Amino acid sequence: MTAHSNVSAGPMKGVPARAARAPGHLDRQIEAFALPLGALAVGLALFALFLMMVGKSPAEFYGLVFKAGFGTAFSWENTLARTSPLLLAALCVAIPARLGLVVIGGEGAIVLGGVAAGAFGMHMTGLGSTLGIVGMAVSAMCVGGVWIGMVGALRYKRGVNETISSLLLAYIAIALMNHLVEGPLRDPASLNKPSTAPLEAAYRIGTIPGWDIHWGLVVGILACIFSFVLIERTTWGFSARIVGGNIRAAQIQGLPVGWLMAGFCALAGGFAGLAGMLEVSAVHGSANGSLAGGYGFTGILIAFLARHNMLAIIPVAVLLAGFEASSGLIQRRMDLPDATILVLQGIVFISILISETFTGRLSFSSLMRKQSHG
Amino acid sequence: MGEGDLGLWAVLVAMIGGAIRVSTPFIFVSLGECLTERSGRINLGLEGTLVFGAMSGYAVAYETNSAWIGVLAAALAGTVFGLFHGWVCKLPRVNDIAIGIALMLLGMGLAFFFGKPYIQPVAPDLPAIPLGFWSSSPQVEAALRVNVLFVVGIALAFLIAWLFRSTRIGLVIRVVGDSSDAARAMGISVDRVRLLATAAGGALAGIGGAYLSLYYPGSWNEGISSGQGLMAVALVIFARWNPVNCIWAALLFGAAGALGPALQSIGISKGYYLSYAAPYVLTLILLIATSSTTRAVRGAPGELSITK
Numbered sequence: 001m002t003a004h005s006n007v008s009a010g011p012m013k014g015v016p017a018r019a020a021r022a023p024g025h026l027d028r029q030i031e032a033f034a035l036p037l038g039a040l041a042v043g044l045a046l047f048a049l050f051l052m053m054v055g056k057s058p059a060e061f062y063g064l065v066f067k068a069g070f071g072t073a074f075s076w077e078n079t080l081a082r083t084s085p086l087l088l089a090a091l092c093v094a095i096p097a098r099l100g101l102v103v104i105g106g107e108g109a110i111v112l113g114g115v116a117a118g119a120f121g122m123h124m125t126g127l128g129s130t131l132g133i134v135g136m137a138v139s140a141m142c143v144g145g146v147w148i149g150m151v152g153a154l155r156y157k158r159g160v161n162e163t164i165s166s167l168l169l170a171y172i173a174i175a176l177m178n179h180l181v182e183g184p185l186r187d188p189a190s191l192n193k194p195s196t197a198p199l200e201a202a203y204r205i206g207t208i209p210g211w212d213i214h215w216g217l218v219v220g221i222l223a224c225i226f227s228f229v230l231i232e233r234t235t236w237g238f239s240a241r242i243v244g245g246n247i248r249a250a251q252i253q254g255l256p257v258g259w260l261m262a263g264f265c266a267l268a269g270g271f272a273g274l275a276g277m278l279e280v281s282a283v284h285g286s287a288n289g290s291l292a293g294g295y296g297f298t299g300i301l302i303a304f305l306a307r308h309n310m311l312a313i314i315p316v317a318v319l320l321a322g323f324e325a326s327s328g329l330i331q332r333r334m335d336l337p338d339a340t341i342l343v344l345q346g347i348v349f350i351s352i353l354i355s356e357t358f359t360g361r362l363s364f365s366s367l368m369r370k371q372s373h374g
Numbered sequence: 375m376g377e378g379d380l381g382l383w384a385v386l387v388a389m390i391g392g393a394i395r396v397s398t399p400f401i402f403v404s405l406g407e408c409l410t411e412r413s414g415r416i417n418l419g420l421e422g423t424l425v426f427g428a429m430s431g432y433a434v435a436y437e438t439n440s441a442w443i444g445v446l447a448a449a450l451a452g453t454v455f456g457l458f459h460g461w462v463c464k465l466p467r468v469n470d471i472a473i474g475i476a477l478m479l480l481g482m483g484l485a486f487f488f489g490k491p492y493i494q495p496v497a498p499d500l501p502a503i504p505l506g507f508w509s510s511s512p513q514v515e516a517a518l519r520v521n522v523l524f525v526v527g528i529a530l531a532f533l534i535a536w537l538f539r540s541t542r543i544g545l546v547i548r549v550v551g552d553s554s555d556a557a558r559a560m561g562i563s564v565d566r567v568r569l570l571a572t573a574a575g576g577a578l579a580g581i582g583g584a585y586l587s588l589y590y591p592g593s594w595n596e597g598i599s600s601g602q603g604l605m606a607v608a609l610v611i612f613a614r615w616n617p618v619n620c621i622w623a624a625l626l627f628g629a630a631g632a633l634g635p636a637l638q639s640i641g642i643s644k645g646y647y648l649s650y651a652a653p654y655v656l657t658l659i660l661l662i663a664t665s666s667t668t669r670a671v672r673g674a675p676g677e678l679s680i681t682k
Contacts, residue, residue, distance in 0.1 A: 342479065357465040
């Protein structure tokens, strides 16, 4: 066991080719799982420390999260019912991220998608269930797509920083929603909580037979699989990843960088808009202020935890939905404020970002070799 | 100006007063961001620092019954956030923009967590200077009741401008921000300068937050900041990284933010909710107008990731 055997497994001078290549590849594979999982564990441990500092029991906290989020069939239903908007919100971050764009304003597209769906349901009545729901989904996706598509286009055309512009657009979207729901689109019957008119029964999305979970979960998972295939297995996705890897190279190759940026951002915004539509059609029954529920922001964390891998988003979203599902029980039982989950999310987020610094610096295969040799 | 018949004048006076009131946190946060960005790093987490500063300032002011100790506490809390940002960003492969987003969420989460018990109690306010004493019009008097922190902010802007222009510290910050290679060649520790610049920026953002909770709107609640910390980043770009320009930019943003309440004060409530969007729309338009793909933004620090 020499001192330098566990320093680095990268291709180094003087190291035999076989030893340099194969373990390096394996390391990257292991690293892709081990780093985020390790960061998640460290984040949860730091949060346990935080709980101890404020005089609460971490064991009770995680016990309650497990019980309320994943313990019983009922809690699984509760968790999975909250997963669908998180999946779509995370896609709104992960897809642009593959083009090197940090878009964090998905909340705006969710909110406007919901309003568009509510407005469609209000004005285009009597179309029947299929046409009505498809119409709402399409209008929500169009509005959300234009909203985030603008962010990509502005980035390409004018060099406007996409992080700031998307968040500004989210604030604008929320003001626009309040204006529309309080004014032109307000149902006069909604006194306490200004809303659009309730959707007719045919426009409501029902639950999956045998479960208390609406179809949004299936839509969300299909959207993740679709995005995975699009990004990882098609020419368009390949072009997008080139843009993300090296924009100059993409331009020199003659790729339509502007169209790719605007198009993939629009797709991302379309998914976020769809999340808003599902909230309106399956949960609230009309568009109102509840649409700005922070899904867009949890989606940022999910996308980063999943390292912008469209399939990894699914388990991560389920995990975070479980935390959110247990929020109510934790508030009641442990007398903690609702912001507890926000603190947890913030700590895990920072932990995952710091873990990036270990990329390529850990050598798992040499570690294992070391152990197998004694 | 006829008696009682104010009309448009009232809107204008209310907007000037509103601009002064609303702009103060913008001045502090943008000066903080300006300082950080001139050292070559961007801190998007100032929104979280602002909210945490508002909470900690309010809580400490309530517990000690002194608004100024509250401001000090907010500045300290901001410094801690800044130090953390500065420390994390010096690690290799860590993205300063992403860390900023994470700190924004964490700062808000911590503020809401610890701030729950302070939503009801009333903390002492920061004092105001009645600069409108000469006027007989109550509107003008109300508009010119200027908070001490506004004056401090303006003085600070000139101080920082002088710091950048004619002191050694300012030169060091500028060199680090324009070329880290040149700075290293001069034997300057780039990471340490950025750490301190980010910490100072955090302290200023914390003070901006304390102004929100201790003067205007003057109470602590979870909706206290509506993106001021983030808009400050755009504001600094618009101000071309010049501290004195930050004052004018902040006043402009303040006026946009005061538009809705000013219109409502004369009975125009149509589009009231839409008027909330005015500062964001203004920010976005300015951002579009000042950004460019073909050339670096004039006055931009060379090391800044946001304009590269």
